[in-house]
Amino acid sequence: MEKNFFQEVYEVVKLIPEGQVTTYGAIAQYLGTKGGARMVGWAMNAAHTEKDVPAHRVVNRNGQLTGKHFFETPETMQNLLENEGLKIVNDQIQDFQKHFWNPSEKLAL
DNA sequence: CTAATGACTCGAT
DNA sequence: AATCGAGCCATTA
Numbered sequence: 001m002e003k004n005f006f007q008e009v010y011e012v013v014k015l016i017p018e019g020q021v022t023t024y025g026a027i028a029q030y031l032g033t034k035g036g037a038r039m040v041g042w043a044m045n046a047a048h049t050e051k052d053v054p055a056h057r058v059v060n061r062n063g064q065l066t067g068k069h070f071f072e073t074p075e076t077m078q079n080l081l082e083n084e085g086l087k088i089v090n091d092q093i094q095d096f097q098k099h100f101w102n103p104s105e106k107l108a109l
Numbered sequence: 110c111t112a113a114t115g116a117c118t119c120g121a122t
Numbered sequence: 123a124a125t126c127g128a129g130c131c132a133t134t135a
Contacts, residue, residue: 039130067118
């Protein structure tokens with residue numbers, strides 16, 4: 001196994017502070033839009049297997065829990081986010097922008 | 110090798 | 123403003 005695109009995504013997702021969330025596009029952009037936001041989501045699919053990767057902190061640019069259905073249960077993702085102090089309504093994060101964590105800005109190249 | 114799909118995003122109609 | 127389509131790259135069949 002060599003370092004794949006996933007590995008980089010894992011690193012970024014793992015670096016997401018508690019109670020904060022980010023978007024696929026943000027991660028993709030941080031990695032240089034390498035592959036676009038789609039690959040990020042794909043990487044999360046593999047990350048979902050890695051328990052060390054808080055995939056529940058990754059949502060689409062709308063702040064919607066698009067990948068909640070991929071968890072063990074659709075409630076898992078929302079539950080985890082609410083557990084961190086986030087508010088979810090209709091699978092949408094409230095004050096999403098307020099909890100938005102931009103790797104390109106926080107990690108600041 | 111070609112074809113199809115995927116947890117997205119942007120641009121055009 | 124809302125809806126539809128195409129583009130991006132990687133993995134799987």
